[in-house]
Amino acid sequence: MPDITLPIRTERLILRRFEGRDLDAFHGYHSMPETARFLPGPAKTYTQSMERVGKYANFVFEKEGDWVCLAIEAKGSAGLLGEMVLKWLPGRGQGEAGWTLAPGARGKGYATEAAEGVLKLGFEELGFHRIEARLDELNTASAVLCERLGMRLEARLVDKWHYKGQWATELVYSILEKEWRTRG
Numbered sequence: 405m406p407d408i409t410l411p412i413r414t415e416r417l418i419l420r421r422f423e424g425r426d427l428d429a430f431h432g433y434h435s436m437p438e439t440a441r442f443l444p445g446p447a448k449t450y451t452q453s454m455e456r457v458g459k460y461a462n463f464v465f466e467k468e469g470d471w472v473c474l475a476i477e478a479k480g481s482a483g484l485l486g487e488m489v490l491k492w493l494p495g496r497g498q499g500e501a502g503w504t505l506a507p508g509a510r511g512k513g514y515a516t517e518a519a520e521g522v523l524k525l526g527f528e529e530l531g532f533h534r535i536e537a538r539l540d541e542l543n544t545a546s547a548v549l550c551e552r553l554g555m556r557l558e559a560r561l562v563d564k565w566h567y568k569g570q571w572a573t574e575l576v577y578s579i580l581e582k583e584w585r586t587r588g
């Protein structure tokens with residue numbers, strides 16, 4: 405399968421490969437405990453942010469098990485707003501999406517718009533059959549986003565993880581290519 409075509413352009417956004425210049429903005433929101441609340445691991449140190457941005461800048465997306473993390477930028481205004489992840493899961497045509505926005509970029513529909521760009525990439529360019537999202541049940545902003553995207557709640561896995569000092573119930577949302585194609 406070919407590598408992906410970047411940048412992805414939506415109505416208001418550009419999704420592109422990470423660059424070194426994104427580091428300070430990335431660290432700005434990933435060093436906040438509030439951003440880390442529903443992500444694996446604690447708020448990032450500067451060294452961890454450097455490692456992440458370096459890894460994201462140099463991604464290879466060619467086979468099952470590969471994943472990409474794309475920088476989200478507003479059209480006409482350079483600067484990192486957040487990131488979208490797409491994983492190519494093992495098994496035929498399976499993907500997983502994930503998202504994080506800087507606090508100042510939330511509440512404007514940017515995550516919905518960027519996620520739609522990533523679903524389009526997965527279904528229309530990569531030929532995926534099904535894309536899922538996995539989240540902590542307490543992460544209501546993320547669950548609302550899944551529903552706004554037309555994803556179905558498929559599973560509720562009680563006490564599936566233990567992180568941030570407590571058990572967490574995992575919700576699995578998904579959407580099939582035919583549902584994406586025929587959504588309203």
Ligand SMILES: CC(C)(COP(=O)(O)OP(=O)(O)OC[C@H]1O[C@@H](n2cnc3c(N)ncnc32)[C@H](O)[C@@H]1OP(=O)(O)O)[C@@H](O)C(=O)NCCC(=O)NCCS
Pocket residue numbers: 438439442443502503504505506509510511512513514515516517538539540543545546548549
């Ligand atoms: C999950 C997360 C990305 C959701 O962000 P979000 O800002 O709520 O989602 P969107 O960017 O799609 O914005 C939707 C909101 O913008 C509003 N909005 C404003 N203008 C809009 C527009 N032009 N189009 C669509 N929505 C618009 C919507 O009404 C909605 O507001 P509401 O939630 O009060 O109803 C964000 O909370 C986040 O980064 N959390 C921390 C990291 C995290 O937990 N990641 C997920 C791990 S599973």
